[in-house]
Amino acid sequence: MRNERKNSIRRNIIDTASRLFYEQGYGNTGINQIIEESGVVKSSLYTAFRTKEEILMAYLETAGAATDEALKTAANKHTKAKDKVLGVFDFLIELVQQKDYYGCNFLNIISEVPKDAAVVRRQIKKQKDGVRRLFAEILTPIQKEDLADEIYVLFEGALIGNKVHDDTWPVTAAREVVNKLL
Amino acid sequence: MRNERKNSIRRNIIDTASRLFYEQGYGNTGINQIIEESGVVKSSLYTAFRTKEEILMAYLETAGAATDEALKTAANKHTKAKDKVLGVFDFLIELVQQKDYYGCNFLNIISEVPKDAAVVRRQIKKQKDGVRRLFAEILTPIQKEDLADEIYVLFEGALIGNKVHDDTWPVTAAREVVNKLL
Amino acid sequence: MRNERKNSIRRNIIDTASRLFYEQGYGNTGINQIIEESGVVKSSLYTAFRTKEEILMAYLETAGAATDEALKTAANKHTKAKDKVLGVFDFLIELVQQKDYYGCNFLNIISEVPKDAAVVRRQIKKQKDGVRRLFAEILTPIQKEDLADEIYVLFEGALIGNKVHDDTWPVTAAREVVNKLL
Amino acid sequence: MRNERKNSIRRNIIDTASRLFYEQGYGNTGINQIIEESGVVKSSLYTAFRTKEEILMAYLETAGAATDEALKTAANKHTKAKDKVLGVFDFLIELVQQKDYYGCNFLNIISEVPKDAAVVRRQIKKQKDGVRRLFAEILTPIQKEDLADEIYVLFEGALIGNKVHDDTWPVTAAREVVNKLL
DNA sequence: TATGAATGAGCGTTCATTCAT
DNA sequence: TATGAATGAACGCTCATTCAT
Missing domain, CATH: 1.10.357.10 (Tetracycline Repressor, domain 2)
Known part of the structure; x- marks a missing residue:
């Protein structure tokens, strides 16, 4: 259950970020857009990933x-x-x-x-x-x-x-x- | 005289920006760095070029x-x-x-x-x-x-x-x- | 006139920041509070001062x-x-x-x-x-x-x-x- | 047993925090640094101490x-x-x-x-x-x-x-x- | 009790551009 | 035309704390 949630956050971020990075490029995609479109709160994102580069x-x-x-x-x-x-x-x-x-x-x-x-x-x-x-x-x-x-x-x-x-x-x-x- | 100056400004910007765009990439190069390294003041840059994209x-x-x-x-x-x-x-x-x-x-x-x-x-x-x-x-x-x-x-x-x-x-x-x- | 304005921004920031730094401490005073209480827009503050430390x-x-x-x-x-x-x-x-x-x-x-x-x-x-x-x-x-x-x-x-x-x-x-x- | 562990957690936190507070200052030391350097997990820290100020x-x-x-x-x-x-x-x-x-x-x-x-x-x-x-x-x-x-x-x-x-x-x-x- | 996961508010800073003179 | 000053929006990231289990 715990892992599900963690994974769901990670997966959610990776999926959203993947789409955005691919469609717009890495530099043209901001952390804010990732959190908006994934629904994940900013600090949760930074619990799952230490930097944008890690994403x-x-x-x-x-x-x-x-x-x-x-x-x-x-x-x-x-x-x-x-x-x-x-x-x-x-x-x-x-x-x-x-x-x-x-x-x-x-x-x-x-x-x-x-x-x-x-x-x-x-x-x-x-x-x-x-x-x-x-x-x-x-x-x-x-x-x-x-x-x-x-x-x-x-x-x-x-x-x-x-x-x-x-x-x-x-x-x-x-x-x-x-x-x-x- | 004016044109010379304008052209020297343009050249100056293009030269500096070219180097920076090439070495660091377009997105990783900011207008501020271009004006700092070229010595051209910001508003002159925007007189010579309407947008960063024009540069x-x-x-x-x-x-x-x-x-x-x-x-x-x-x-x-x-x-x-x-x-x-x-x-x-x-x-x-x-x-x-x-x-x-x-x-x-x-x-x-x-x-x-x-x-x-x-x-x-x-x-x-x-x-x-x-x-x-x-x-x-x-x-x-x-x-x-x-x-x-x-x-x-x-x-x-x-x-x-x-x-x-x-x-x-x-x-x-x-x-x-x-x-x-x- | 130009200098007046520049100075008024600088002075405004210094005055506000001085009060806040003195009353609350440096670390307990955020840039956001300085801009709110001084009325100066954030980017103007960073035109006048390069870092918080400079203030x-x-x-x-x-x-x-x-x-x-x-x-x-x-x-x-x-x-x-x-x-x-x-x-x-x-x-x-x-x-x-x-x-x-x-x-x-x-x-x-x-x-x-x-x-x-x-x-x-x-x-x-x-x-x-x-x-x-x-x-x-x-x-x-x-x-x-x-x-x-x-x-x-x-x-x-x-x-x-x-x-x-x-x-x-x-x-x-x-x-x-x-x-x-x- | 529990108390031993609790105390060891407390001591661990106090020791680490003491060093950091002293070397870097209170404001310049974050809870995250304390948990990283002490090895204590965040929620255990907040079981042992209610706030950073208590530490x-x-x-x-x-x-x-x-x-x-x-x-x-x-x-x-x-x-x-x-x-x-x-x-x-x-x-x-x-x-x-x-x-x-x-x-x-x-x-x-x-x-x-x-x-x-x-x-x-x-x-x-x-x-x-x-x-x-x-x-x-x-x-x-x-x-x-x-x-x-x-x-x-x-x-x-x-x-x-x-x-x-x-x-x-x-x-x-x-x-x-x-x-x-x- | 102990914990891994999650949180909202805020951090200091930089962006490309425009305005008033 | 040329410029110093000013702008609002966005940047990536960290804060101390709390929740669900």
């Missing part, structure tokens, strides 16, 4: 786990290595066309965190290293793991290109290069 | 022109199309290793501007369209302009990958893919 | 000048050195009996400023050094300036004793010792 | 008993009345030179307690009345008890003078006056 970390971890899962699922729809990789890019193509898609959770954050927020940067790097590893794991069976990072660079180019141009073509272009590479 | 626009335009120039110069060091393209990536490799390099000016900004700042987003898109066009112009003579956008996606992947991992390898990996593609 | 400094300087003046006046009512010194203690006796007297401005502050507020402590020390100097200057003509610090210690004992016991007797006792010493 | 009272009483003891010990090192009194000031001279000395426990507090904290002020007065009584008791055998309060004022002047000037000379000066008086 950001929770957001990154939550979104990170979901992203890992989604990418793996997309890959595992296929059996052959090349299809798995292409499956990831197919997933991206669908993803970026969703109307509530505002770009990659992690790339959105990385440019607006202050210099001294090394923990945040490290977490994002860690998340992205997971994607590199995913590609490497898929490609190892066909002895093409040395292509993992090249494909990863295309993955990032697809995401940020979509953000800049607000269009699907960067993802499609990246997929096409992957298709040629493998 | 941002001036920064993007200034940095954009310089970037265009630098990329063209890097390409024009070579004569053959493929070499020109690779020359651009070679330039990136050197660029990201400079100690005062904090990432791509434009990708740094795009994620932290508020939703309603369509002008800013449009400007960044325009800037990046210039890069696509550059690749297309280089590749047209050898009838490979349809690869321009694929190479552009690698260009962006290189930049943002460098930002995330704080390392040169994403740029090198992107260059390698370009080498294979052409 | 404290202005208070100490203002009160310090007034105190210096009052002590000198009290001393100069007399011509003989001993009478001058006793005059200072007579002034104290009257002072501490005033109904709006809450103790020495400076001793009130010294114990509640944080460790790192060295500027504040230095200012208080400087103020008190002025009192020591006053006694020394009075006593030099009769070649008793070596007693200045002993009398100064009695001066402080009188003030803090009055604060602790909320009574005039510590001042009277100090005066009596001075009478014996000279 | 302050416990601190004053504890420190008061220790101070009484120390002063008596210092006096009883001697047999003659004058020596006893001078012994107290000798003790002060050593005391204020200790590196973890931050001023008189009681004078440190008196200026920063809110107006309405009459209990606290009364306790401090009571503590200091004990010092006056000590001097009186020492001086009664030699029929000089009428000097007790004059010596007490010097005692306070020594302490607060040391606080202001961060130096031993005020204590030495006070001792010298005592020497002359007796």
Whole structure:
């Protein structure tokens, strides 16, 4: 019961903050907006999290786990290595066309965190290293793991290109290069 | 006389703001810091620029022109199309290793501007369209302009990958893919 | 006209803050109370003063000048050195009996400023050094300036004793010792 | 068992709070810091003490008993009345030179307690009345008890003078006056 | 009794912008 | 046109205390 309540507060904050951080950005989201939209009192928020940055970390971890899962699922729809990789890019193509898609959770954050927020940067790097590893794991069976990072660079180019141009073509272009590479 | 002064004020603000926006980010840089470090008084700043966003626009335009120039110069060091393209990536490799390099000016900004700042987003898109066009112009003579956008996606992947991992390898990996593609 | 307004804001803040700092203490007085009772808007206050501590400094300087003046006046009512010194203690006796007297401005502050507020402590020390100097200057003509610090210690004992016991007797006792010493 | 635990909690809180109140001041020490550094959970603290002020009272009483003891010990090192009194000031001279000395426990507090904290002020007065009584008791055998309060004022002047000037000379000066008086 | 969770009020400070001259 | 002064709203965070279990 106690934990339920604590968790409900934490969850509530993380859920609200996640939505706001994602839609508006970290800097453009104030603690006050988080408490208003979550209904959690300010001091309770600061009992659950010591700083705004800690909320950001929770957001990154939550979104990170979901992203890992989604990418793996997309890959595992296929059996052959090349299809798995292409499956990831197919997933991206669908993803970026969703109307509530505002770009990659992690790339959105990385440019607006202050210099001294090394923990945040490290977490994002860690998340992205997971994607590199995913590609490497898929490609190892066909002895093409040395292509993992090249494909990863295309993955990032697809995401940020979509953000800049607000269009699907960067993802499609990246997929096409992957298709040629493998 | 007046115009000189006005222009010197504008330049002064743009120079200072550019440095700060680039090093700290747009949101992490306050108007007060800009006036302190530029020596321009606050109301003069607001005579020269109507909003903070206008200063941002001036920064993007200034940095954009310089970037265009630098990329063209890097390409024009070579004569053959493929070499020109690779020359651009070679330039990136050197660029990201400079100690005062904090990432791509434009990708740094795009994620932290508020939703309603369509002008800013449009400007960044325009800037990046210039890069696509550059690749297309280089590749047209050898009838490979349809690869321009694929190479552009690698260009962006290189930049943002460098930002995330704080390392040169994403740029090198992107260059390698370009080498294979052409 | 401009300066009038600026000064009126500064003066207004200093006056209000002085009263509140003196009556309630520095820590027990919030910026919000200062702005409410002075009528000055919060951001105007922070244009005039960079920090709360700066307001404290202005208070100490203002009160310090007034105190210096009052002590000198009290001393100069007399011509003989001993009478001058006793005059200072007579002034104290009257002072501490005033109904709006809450103790020495400076001793009130010294114990509640944080460790790192060295500027504040230095200012208080400087103020008190002025009192020591006053006694020394009075006593030099009769070649008793070596007693200045002993009398100064009695001066402080009188003030803090009055604060602790909320009574005039510590001042009277100090005066009596001075009478014996000279 | 329960009482042991309760007492250990009380002692723990008092010890931690005493250290913090003394080193940082009452206002500059928050309940949160006390619970963090004592390891006692917040609600247990509020079971043992009803308010922060009650903790302050416990601190004053504890420190008061220790101070009484120390002063008596210092006096009883001697047999003659004058020596006893001078012994107290000798003790002060050593005391204020200790590196973890931050001023008189009681004078440190008196200026920063809110107006309405009459209990606290009364306790401090009571503590200091004990010092006056000590001097009186020492001086009664030699029929000089009428000097007790004059010596007490010097005692306070020594302490607060040391606080202001961060130096031993005020204590030495006070001792010298005592020497002359007796 | 003991406690983990929750509270509302307030902290000092900074934001981008506008006004009066 | 240029400027020093002024603005209201919001910032992230901490306070001493109380509640439900």
